[in-house]
Amino acid sequence: MSNSLEIMAVSKAFGDKLAVDNLSAQIPAGSIYGFLGPNGAGKTTTIRMIMNILYPDTGGIRLFGDQHPDQCKNRTGYLPEEKGLYKKMQTAELIAYFGQLKGLSRTVAKTRALALLKKFGLSDYATKKCDLLSKGMGQKIQIIATILHEPELVVLDEPFSGLDPVNVELIREVILDLKRAGKTVIFSTHAMEQAEQICDFIMLINAGKKMLDGPLGSIKKHASQTIKIDYHGDSTLLQNLPGVTRINDMGHVAELSLIANANTQRILSLLVQRLEIRSFSIAQPSLHEIFIRTISPDSPEPTTPHTTPPKTTSFQTMSSQTMSSQTMSSQTISPQTSAPKTLDAQPGAKPGAQAE
Numbered sequence: 140m141s142n143s144l145e146i147m148a149v150s151k152a153f154g155d156k157l158a159v160d161n162l163s164a165q166i167p168a169g170s171i172y173g174f175l176g177p178n179g180a181g182k183t184t185t186i187r188m189i190m191n192i193l194y195p196d197t198g199g200i201r202l203f204g205d206q207h208p209d210q211c212k213n214r215t216g217y218l219p220e221e222k223g224l225y226k227k228m229q230t231a232e233l234i235a236y237f238g239q240l241k242g243l244s245r246t247v248a249k250t251r252a253l254a255l256l257k258k259f260g261l262s263d264y265a266t267k268k269c270d271l272l273s274k275g276m277g278q279k280i281q282i283i284a285t286i287l288h289e290p291e292l293v294v295l296d297e298p299f300s301g302l303d304p305v306n307v308e309l310i311r312e313v314i315l316d317l318k319r320a321g322k323t324v325i326f327s328t329h330a331m332e333q334a335e336q337i338c339d340f341i342m343l344i345n346a347g348k349k350m351l352d353g354p355l356g357s358i359k360k361h362a363s364q365t366i367k368i369d370y371h372g373d374s375t376l377l378q379n380l381p382g383v384t385r386i387n388d389m390g391h392v393a394e395l396s397l398i399a400n401a402n403t404q405r406i407l408s409l410l411v412q413r414l415e416i417r418s419f420s421i422a423q424p425s426l427h428e429i430f431i432r433t434i435s436p437d438s439p440e441p442t443t444p445h446t447t448p449p450k451t452t453s454f455q456t457m458s459s460q461t462m463s464s465q466t467m468s469s470q471t472i473s474p475q476t477s478a479p480k481t482l483d484a485q486p487g488a489k490p491g492a493q494a495e
């Protein structure tokens with residue numbers, strides 16, 4: 140499979156702040172690729188360099204196999220992080236205008252704008268001015284403007300931020316539709332649940348550095364397992380379980396991170412003695428858990444981050460439960476002592492290590 144984009148040892152500093160530090164990645168054509176990381180990680184800076192808005196201090200970016208030629212411009216669609224519309228323009232006019240900037244004729248741009256407005260349930264707003272739109276509607280309009288010219292590569296900076304669940308669902312469908320149509324989609328987010336559901340590949344960035352990347356399915360497969368429980372009772376009783384290195388407790392649902400070779404039967408028996416356990420499963424870790432393991436200050440640096448194999452791997456959705464970064468509290472019980480580590484075939488903690 141060819142790559143739509145290659146990021147080659149790119150660095151970018153603002154004054155003495157190194158926003159992106161020697162970052163490399165390959166984005167396979169036809170994939171959904173998530174740039175993940177906490178606020179300030181360097182996602183937007185990386186995206187702006189991809190879009191040629193910022194120039195790297197060192198390193199390079201190869202788009203469609205070329206070195207940023209201007210002709211690539213119409214083959215990409217870009218939703219910036221700072222979203223805003225020309226308030227006094229009518230929505231269909233505004234969308235068509237963006238389409239024309241990307242090389243469409245006025246007639247084609249207008250026809251597609253009306254068709255997409257209909258698809259997004261916004262036909263009634265076609266002749267309304269943009270300042271009448273809600274935030275969710277405005278974001279949908281901007282997404283329409285981003286994809287109107289049917290670009291091969293769509294880059295969306297925080298497309299889900301601030302949206303209600305219905306609109307999150309809609310944007311997710313848009314991204315999946317783009318993939319079905321053979322397009323490549325890169326999006327940034329700090330919300331792991333969105334990435335978990337749709338990404339083929341992810342790159343985790345922290346403090347400007349790549350912590351890991353690769354096919355999501357294989358990253359999860361090689362990470363050490365977790366126990367997921369649905370419980371009722373005093374959450375403090377979740378502590379001091381043998382072989383559990385960390386707890387992500389969401390109140391009624393918890394994810395317990397395990398050392399290699401943890402005795403899960405023993406853990407289950409202890410849990411049942413302490414709490415009402417409504418469900419118990421041994422599973423691959425959620426992306427939230429992988430994220431925390433990778434970037435938590437008590438975690439050693441990963442050894443060698445994955446390099447993206449040129450192969451799309453289907454990923455696995457963990458479970459129906461939604462792991463919200465906002466609502467989940469994470470607690471490290473016993474710092475992991477081997478490479479995350481975990482993420483590259485090695486299980487999370489040193490074999491034999493036990494929780495206190």
Ligand SMILES: Nc1ncnc2c1ncn2[C@@H]1O[C@H](COP(=O)(O)OP(=O)(O)O)[C@@H](O)[C@H]1O
Nearest residue numbers: 153156158176177178179180181182183184185
């Ligand atoms: N134009 C700029 N001037 C100075 N610092 C910046 C600028 N843009 C980004 N930064 C800094 O670079 C770091 C990475 O920012 P950014 O790429 O926006 O992160 P993210 O999108 O992952 O939240 C942050 O510390 C941010 O404050």
Ligand SMILES: [Mg+2]
Nearest residue numbers: 182183184220
């Ligand atoms: Mg950003």
